[in-house]
Amino acid sequence: MPSFDVVSKVDMQEVDNAVNQTLKEIAQRFDFKGTHNEVTLEKEAIVLLGADDYKLQAIVDILKGKLVRRQVSPKCLDFGKKEPASAGAVRQRVAIVQGISKEKGKDIIKVIKDSKLKVQPQIMDDQVRVTGKQIDDLQEVIQLLKGTDLGIELQFVNMRS
Numbered sequence: 001m002p003s004f005d006v007v008s009k010v011d012m013q014e015v016d017n018a019v020n021q022t023l024k025e026i027a028q029r030f031d032f033k034g035t036h037n038e039v040t041l042e043k044e045a046i047v048l049l050g051a052d053d054y055k056l057q058a059i060v061d062i063l064k065g066k067l068v069r070r071q072v073s074p075k076c077l078d079f080g081k082k083e084p085a086s087a088g089a090v091r092q093r094v095a096i097v098q099g100i101s102k103e104k105g106k107d108i109i110k111v112i113k114d115s116k117l118k119v120q121p122q123i124m125d126d127q128v129r130v131t132g133k134q135i136d137d138l139q140e141v142i143q144l145l146k147g148t149d150l151g152i153e154l155q156f157v158n159m160r161s
Contacts, residue, residue, distance in 0.1 A: 003131040004159040008100050008152050010076045018066035046094040056090045073153035099126025111148050
């Protein structure tokens with residue numbers, strides 16, 4: 001029986017490259033001269049430190065632009081709240097979302113079931129498997145999910161016939 005998996009994965013090497021490019025641009029920009037700004041990549045998060053709110057927002061914009069150029073969707077970023085740091089600086093933790101949560105999985109299944117296509121979706125850990133009798137139905141599901149904004153970036157893998 002044909003099937004495919006709906007996943008939400010992030011290429012961490014590309015995220016690392018985007019963080020490094022962001023650091024280079026911050027070091028070169030005139031409006032950042034003489035201020036303390038940092039971008040640190042941790043295991044599943046990026047920590048941003050800006051000298052003030054304006055600089056923190058500029059760092060976020062630079063980071064998003066670098067991620068987009070490296071084909072990493074900014075939808076994978078979950079921005080935490082801004083926290084005050086020493087000397088008037090502002091810190092923000094940005095989680096990198098990997099996998100599909102149970103709630104998002106339920107939303108995906110609801111969208112598929114509402115389409116009345118003859119397929120069976122099911123949640124499997126951090127992905128959703130969709131099976132059907134015809135590959136055309138599966139391709140319609142892929143097009144349907146691509147056209148639906150669920151707030152996360154989706155990839156379609158393991159197409160089996």
